[in-house]
Amino acid sequence: MTDNIFEIFLQAPPGLETLLADEAREKGFDAPATVPGGVTTRGGWNEVWRANLELRGAGRVLVRIGGFMAFHLAQLDKRARKFAWEQVLRSGETVRVDVVCRRSKIYHAGAAKQRIETALEAFGAVIAQGAEDGEESDASAIAIKVRIEDNEVLISLDSSGAPLHRRGTKQFVGKAPMRETLAALFLRACGYDGREPVYDPMCGSGTFVLEAAGIAAGRAPGLTRSFAFERLASFDAERWARMRDGAASGRATGLRFAGSDRDAGAISGARANAERAGLDDIASFGHAAISDAAPADGPPGLVIVNPPYGGRIGNKKLLYRLHGALGETLRRNFRGWRVGIVTSEPGLARATGLPVTPWGPAVPHGGLKITLFTAPPIG
Template identity: 60%
Template sequence: MSTAQPFEIFLAAPPGLEAALAIEAAEKGFGPTTEHPGGLSFMGGWPDVQRANLELRGAGRVLARIGSFRAFHLAQLDKRSRKFDWAAFLRPDVPLRVEVTCRKSKIYHAGAASERIKRAISETLGAPLDDTAPLRLMARIEDDLVTFSLDTSGEPLHRRGHKEAVGKAPMRETLAAMFLRDCGYDGSEPVVDPMCGSGTFPIEAAEIALGLLPGRARHFAFQDMAGYDAEAWEAMRAGGPPRDTPLRFYGFDRDAGAVRMATANAARAGVDHITEFTCQPISALLPPEGPRGLVMVNPPYGARIGNRKLLFGLYGALGEVLRTQFRGWRVGIVTSDAGLARATELPFLPDATSVAHGGIKITLHRTGALR
């Protein structure tokens, strides 16, 4: 993979979290970035692509814009696709999936455009085309401009590679990381999740505290592209040794199966030595010994789990325990229902963060330190 010519790199993010991802990207040395609906872009090279996949906790995917040209009809698309230097990016032995979208262009039939691009790749490079292949080329034809992008991630980046066991309505790791960030979490305080499910919040918080790279344990699509340097990648992925931390991260759930799942996931993530998961109800929740920190919770909400009317009592009980037992702690609650959030009677700050997730809109409600 040549690094001589910079190209546009796009970091996908759920709408509503672009600004949070921009802050993380800047902290990691990427940019300057430009925000777009659903993500942000910056100019860089292949080492930036690899490092973004490896290090960014909030990005859902990393796309590489590998080239573009004008095309006003299918014959022109066919001719210019054949002249494109596919061998600079793709291997002839790796199956490829091609996806095309057309908007405001003289070429308006995505299926016909896809056939021309596929044929050009097949006949000039020889790569097999497969609609189920992990490696994906996206062609966007907008205002008669054809832009080719490669999905360098493969599987979505929230799949860190260690959370094999999940319960109902699991929180994606990328969302959890951005919500933790929005609550001011930086790895220097404990985190408690009273309804931990498969353990996403405590595990993500523990990884941040230890300085573990989120993509350290998985495969990425760029590893199957032309010019991939395995030795350089392994050196990048090795990073430095994990930091030490005296902090502990706690998850509680009344479901013993969820506690077992969270415990197993933490072990696979390599954070089991600083995480504790316990089976207990909200009524038994007490702050752990040590410094105060952040309570982070994604309770059930009626849109997915449970009956909404019955949930008011649950949220009320959660709020009462936090108000009376967790003075000095901050709280973050993720829910799709503002009425349920209000039932906690917690002093939420006015600037709530809302995100589209799984077909519904969820909102992070935050407090300052409880008094």
């Protein structure tokens, strides 16, 4: 395995970059710095693998593998053919090329894409089906990202493959699901560090509960899935196995994590998700209406919930009453617990009657803009 040092880009939802930078810093990545849409750091392939394996908040891990200057298409064609693809890709691998041009003499992204695809084919790569005719291309292809800006051609690749919120364990997905990566960042925004219990009274498929339990147990989020970097020329299977085995050890925790939902099917699915994640010993789910939600005996912790907010589920007018009932239940049964509520409607968060304040800006999610509202311990 080569020991080249690369610029590594960790993708984050706009507005939550600082949270991901904090996580990367805690995990020992080199000088993480926030940029629009993510975090940059530097490292070799070992750090690329580890970012995919360990970081809960990153949506993808992109690697800057090189670049060159090009002022016209003929020069782009020549230099793309001379690029050291063999140091990164294996001959015969399927790839997809995406090109963006800005402030450059090469301004036609389609023409630039064609030249780079031709260079890759000359190397021995296979261009993904549909990549040239506007159709959806092969999802299993390794994505090559090319940015031509100020006449500089910057070449990156997506080392993750499938988005990192796909942990490989949540086969059941409920209505309006929260991505695991976003849930992990919202937990961090609430101050959660794995040392207190977490309860979700509208848990759906259990995303918040399982992310919190995984953090507390020290279980790396990427343990049960594969990554695009496993198909690269730089991949060392034995070294990767040692890294993954080390991340699988985890740690013991006496905490318990729980969720409830009025949908019995969602509870059944959440339990199955917990079992697949290996967290069913510390994460439990029960069928209950909002008014019956209550924590087990023990210290207070964090209630975090992603209730219906009318954008995709439910009648918004009726939801004010639901949020009011949520607030009543929390005040009655969760004294001493902090609260996090995710919603697209500030009025719904305030309808709980809790002293909620927004944490940061609204975040794009599923075609909506959602905001995390937090409240201090319930008195």
